[in-house]
Amino acid sequence: MKPNKAHLALFLVVLVLLSGMVAVWVHGAASRLADLQSSAKGPGTAVASASDKGYCTGALKQILRRVLTSCGLITGGSQRGCQPVQARSVAAMSGDDFNALFVPLADRAAIIQFDQDSAELDSGAIALLDKTFAAQRGASYFLVVSRASTEGALSYNRELSRKRAEAVLDHIRSKFSDPDLDQEVGLLWLGAEYAQLDKEFCQWQRSRPDEACTTAHLNRSAFIAWIDCRL
Incomplete structure (x- = not known):
């Protein structure tokens, strides 16, 4: 493989790995944000401690x-x-x-x-x-x-x-x-x-x-x- 092609292939591999790492980080950050928002909801929020009973269609x-x-x-x-x-x-x-x-x-x-x-x-x-x-x-x-x-x-x-x-x-x-x-x-x-x-x-x-x-x-x-x- 010529040097230029080898460098290009290596660049593409690194780019794919970095993209994957960024995606994982973003997903983790979004999950943490959702958890924080959920825990920050006060007792007056509509989704507080209510639980779905059988009649909750x-x-x-x-x-x-x-x-x-x-x-x-x-x-x-x-x-x-x-x-x-x-x-x-x-x-x-x-x-x-x-x-x-x-x-x-x-x-x-x-x-x-x-x-x-x-x-x-x-x-x-x-x-x-x-x-x-x-x-x-x-x-x-x-x-x-x-x-x-x-x-x-x-x-x-x-x-x-x-x-x-x-x-x-x-x-x-x-x-x-x-x-x-x-x-x-x-x-x-x-x-x-x-x-x-x-x-x-x-x-x-x-x-x-x-x-x-x-x-x-x-x-x-x-x-x-x-x-x-x-x-």
Whole structure:
């Protein structure tokens, strides 16, 4: 082999080796950076200590992420939430499909019921709310989805369901000393125009178990549940 060709071949071999070493170094650096970023995330970050339970379907996690970040997360001491029109956009699915997402949560969810035209928590509602909120069991997010029955005007029912969601939140604030509350609670109020509950949900834990369960009674309510999903 002529000297020039030998030198060229040696140069190419060295170049290949150096390229491989650089690639390995870059990959290692990227991995270390990812580890550092992961360890630096605080307790309020969405991927904190949550773990995927059996009910954490892809669709439920997508809805939860949208609710918490788009309209339901409480931050900086200010209350936010989604109205029915916004809720449809956030959910991006039919009301029946939206409700079906929560069926696997039956054993850890509760339905807080209200009188018609009222957002006041009675003693049964307070007892069930306290019990449900206290049973966090390591979960990261507490979802409140309030509704109204179909009596009354559209705007009235929207406002009534908003007041019901806020009544739940106000009670939690006054009852529990939870420093992470502002990063845990998501609010969604649906009025009477989206995702009405049907009689299937009569079997769920309700604050008025001895009351006749009609769809009207069922939808004068706030659905509450701790959800443990990795987002």
